[in-house]
Amino acid sequence: MEAKVGIVMGSDSDLGVMEETAKVLKKYNIPFEMTVASAHRSPKRAGEFASTAKNRGIKVIIAGAGHAAHLAGAMAAYTTLPIIGVPIDSSAFQGLDALLATVQMPPGVPVATVAVGKPGARNAGILAVQMLALSDPVLADKLEENKVEMAAKVEEKAKKVEAYQ
Amino acid sequence: MEAKVGIVMGSDSDLGVMEETAKVLKKYNIPFEMTVASAHRSPKRAGEFASTAKNRGIKVIIAGAGHAAHLAGAMAAYTTLPIIGVPIDSSAFQGLDALLATVQMPPGVPVATVAVGKPGARNAGILAVQMLALSDPVLADKLEENKVEMAAKVEEKAKKVEAYQ
């Protein structure tokens, strides 16, 4: 099935974080492609990934990178598809560099930035589903169901804590 | 015409920043509604704005707030529509508090965060258009045109700088 979401990361060492995104998309049965492209080490590959994405049927691109994390911005430079950026905490600065390099985009070229690391990678997947659901009522219903489940899980956790003596 | 984007801000003092969002939506002829709701001072109003948005025809919510900026997160808690968060630099910490309070959402509840202040407000508008364009080819074309124009403007600016002696 044609991929609707493109996941791209700066290095294969980021896979441990970005597979959280993949898991979410699998859960929602969203076909996706996942690869490596570096804004700095393979700029043409990165540019092509972004500039051909729309024609490949991609609707949303999710880019995860650490350090001076330019990957999401590089995607945004080459396409008008919505780009989601996941800052990864792989440097000495625990992701502050990646967060600022991802979120502080200049006017005209937005990147939808999520939290640093695994929590952000998971949310990137959900955010992509939310975008796709804007024109897919079945997906939208599934999101609603999962929101209800999520609240239910909080109640389960609450019981554990309430049992604490 | 029915609003497709909801812009909400924590206080009317945030209008100076958030009107940048409104300008973008006007440029793209996207009908929008814009109001004030505070996650802390009027939590019910905020919750209702978010939980009724889908039925009102809203597709994307853009929330701008400063300080411990919970407004975008509060929207995300009450709806599965995509939420865009604009951190506003109205406190002593120049927006670092607003940025972290907006972007560092826990897994399950994403907020698409953009840059601090006016650049972010403008990008929030474009990001919303990008989401709507996923199912609106005319809008998608318009985004492409604007991207071309934007690159052209860079060339104009380049001429000014090249003339510098």
Added chain:
Amino acid sequence: MEAKVGIVMGSDSDLGVMEETAKVLKKYNIPFEMTVASAHRSPKRAGEFASTAKNRGIKVIIAGAGHAAHLAGAMAAYTTLPIIGVPIDSSAFQGLDALLATVQMPPGVPVATVAVGKPGARNAGILAVQMLALSDPVLADKLEENKVEMAAKVEEKAKKVEAYQ
């Protein structure tokens, strides 16, 4: 016995920190309830916890959360009881995000914020006791006794260090 303090945390994974609060309240024989509610995953549960607290006899609410820690602020939005916020260092930013998201509340909706992590959780318990002691002279005396004991413990520790060669 009717609970006088409500302890709420964003996830059961925060229990390792928040049990420090529980220990303090037990030491002072303050009846308390402890549960999980998430400002983002179960906003209604969180809102109800806060808005019904006064009628349940709760005097003080203590909320512990990490990341974009909105839980204490969400409590403060729904009640006029004093709210104590414990920022938890569970993200890549070691609690700086949680601290700013908890303490930087806008005018009108205070959160009494304590230190990040376990030291803060313990102090949250003591601060709650101090508030209750305003109308309970026996409790006030007990706080004084403990303050004297605490100073005495410093002298014990001093002896250990003075013995260092």
Added chain:
Amino acid sequence: MEAKVGIVMGSDSDLGVMEETAKVLKKYNIPFEMTVASAHRSPKRAGEFASTAKNRGIKVIIAGAGHAAHLAGAMAAYTTLPIIGVPIDSSAFQGLDALLATVQMPPGVPVATVAVGKPGARNAGILAVQMLALSDPVLADKLEENKVEMAAKVEEKAKKVEAYQ
């Protein structure tokens, strides 16, 4: 009438911030005393202010200071009354130094810290009222009324913003 709240600040130059606290207390008709004491320049005065407060009838102490803001902690060292700390942004670090020096108290000696600067000073006043209201139902009702008014004001502000074209 006997003061119930003690406001203390590190220097008279902090009055511009701390009068926000005074205004709140006046609004609620809470008698208060307000003075200057420095943890570093007049430590005995500071210690006496705190250690005699309870006998003077003071229920809550609010301390505002900038730089390495030790004043609130110094109050907490000398009394078991609840202490509210207001970090003031009077140094080159815009209040980050004052925030960390106020909130990061060691276990055993809590300071209820509020936001940096004027928003925090206002909230310090409300927090003090919330503590006093625990044993004063009339005050508790007044807090509820003000919370309703505050939400109403948000609606007024909303109208202004909704009128924006």
Added chain:
Amino acid sequence: MEAKVGIVMGSDSDLGVMEETAKVLKKYNIPFEMTVASAHRSPKRAGEFASTAKNRGIKVIIAGAGHAAHLAGAMAAYTTLPIIGVPIDSSAFQGLDALLATVQMPPGVPVATVAVGKPGARNAGILAVQMLALSDPVLADKLEENKVEMAAKVEEKAKKVEAYQ
């Protein structure tokens, strides 16, 4: 005369900072070209500027940008010429975002980063001259002379301060 240094900036609004670089190069009679290219708004222009630079005779590229400052990194991605990055403090974060986005490059793609703002822009010029002087003894001598002059100016300034009463 053929340009030996390429100065590129993200926007014409950065000229106020980057003309400090130009002044240094003029002082050393280094022919240079100066233009605008945005890594995000005109990525192809930016890529071409870098990838054709060597053939145009350029030896060193100096890139100045603010916010999520990717321009220097984008240059480095397309050429093996040495790239000097000048972080510009044009955002709410006073250049911390630009500094981290410029300096924290991943292994394989260096950017020689200098200080934030005007002092960095001036040093970027000197650093470029130092690189060119490696194969130009006349230029090397001129750098030595200027170093001597600089020390002499310190002595002049010293006299002013020594005259202070």
Added chain:
Amino acid sequence: MEAKVGIVMGSDSDLGVMEETAKVLKKYNIPFEMTVASAHRSPKRAGEFASTAKNRGIKVIIAGAGHAAHLAGAMAAYTTLPIIGVPIDSSAFQGLDALLATVQMPPGVPVATVAVGKPGARNAGILAVQMLALSDPVLADKLEENKVEMAAKVEEKAKKVEAYQ
């Protein structure tokens, strides 16, 4: 022999850091006393330690503490002896809180602050010796000798590195 330097720390858990200070003083045969006093848990003990120090023959006080590290400032409040502050990285903020709380003293009450943790503790000892050496030529000579030794050790280390292949 009468102690000339007073080492004080906020808790016996700081001994692992502060024994670095003690080792330096032993090396220089400076008699010292070392104890625990907390600015927050035993303020009177802390105040007395400082205010009686001069009469006990103490010339310099070295205070090490973590979190909202007020101990050095509390010493400085009670004596005109020079106070050296060692910020200890025992909180979630890795010593940034302790550094700012120690160094950002208001005008009139200086604290001579050294680096965070063990390097600072060692330097605190040397700084104290430097102060004592102002009126003790033998000690001054010993400092000079150690400076020469320190440079010699660098040469030894250099040999190791030079042997690296």
Added chain:
Amino acid sequence: MEAKVGIVMGSDSDLGVMEETAKVLKKYNIPFEMTVASAHRSPKRAGEFASTAKNRGIKVIIAGAGHAAHLAGAMAAYTTLPIIGVPIDSSAFQGLDALLATVQMPPGVPVATVAVGKPGARNAGILAVQMLALSDPVLADKLEENKVEMAAKVEEKAKKVEAYQ
């Protein structure tokens, strides 16, 4: 009269801050010399200032600098006299760079660091006097008197604030 304190600053533009130090020394009738030397622009001058200071009769060196403030460290490298460092907030980072570059000295080479900017400059003067007073009882008495006066001034300020309605 032979200077006992050497004040050195990185540039004459730092005089506005460092004259606060001079004022304190004048008040205490401490003869001092004041000049400019840059660790980077005139390293030999800086090294000579430090290495000859002891023989010139200097007892304490006070060094003020901004940016990557190496001046105090450069002094400490060339002498065993106590060095006081004043970080100056003249860069985009408001003195955080100067503070860290001054205080984070490696083991063996201490710098007694004070607060950023004018408050620190004033405290640098007092700290120098405290060091000199270790062997000068008259100076020690004067420090005590000033400490008493300082506390008295707090009481004056207190009266102003107490008069606030």
Added chain:
Amino acid sequence: MEAKVGIVMGSDSDLGVMEETAKVLKKYNIPFEMTVASAHRSPKRAGEFASTAKNRGIKVIIAGAGHAAHLAGAMAAYTTLPIIGVPIDSSAFQGLDALLATVQMPPGVPVATVAVGKPGARNAGILAVQMLALSDPVLADKLEENKVEMAAKVEEKAKKVEAYQ
């Protein structure tokens, strides 16, 4: 063969980081010398290393240091050769102190700063090669080849990630 690059580090404990630089230079067959010199513990050795470098045939100096990392700046003070600074994360502040102390150089004395820690050390080597390649076409070709290889490696990594299920 005569060394063309000088690698200097503040302590032998920095070798684990700086050998990344050495590996790069070996790969490119650039003869180099590597030693230890401390700006603070052996300032004369450091000054001599820098001031004699040009006559020894050195073209580029690479300096790695942690804490208040003055080593690169000290090199820059004594020579007009290009200096590359590698901030090392050996303190409690994870390299933020070293980064700011290295990069925030005052006008007139540039340091080409790279990323914190090992990624920066590797890039320092490449940057040095880029400078040498300005007058060495063989070296320039080798850099181009490696850039192509680097992009090829990204494609290998991409295959691994694309195989992820």
